[in-house]
Amino acid sequence: MQVGDSQYFVGWGTLALINAGLAQGKQRSGLNWFLLSILLGPLATLILLFVD
Numbered sequence: 001m002q003v004g005d006s007q008y009f010v011g012w013g014t015l016a017l018i019n020a021g022l023a024q025g026k027q028r029s030g031l032n033w034f035l036l037s038i039l040l041g042p043l044a045t046l047i048l049l050f051v052d
Helices: 003-025 030-040 042-050
Strands: none
Touching (some): 003 030, 030 042
């Protein structure tokens, strides 16, 4: 694993934490959205922002 790879994983994990916070702000399960974000990444962010 190179240095660039670890930065990628840190960014992906940070995005998952941000999505969990956004989900909780919308009265949704933060844990479920965190796990979904680990799998889908930025796509989960878009879903979270645009789904009512």
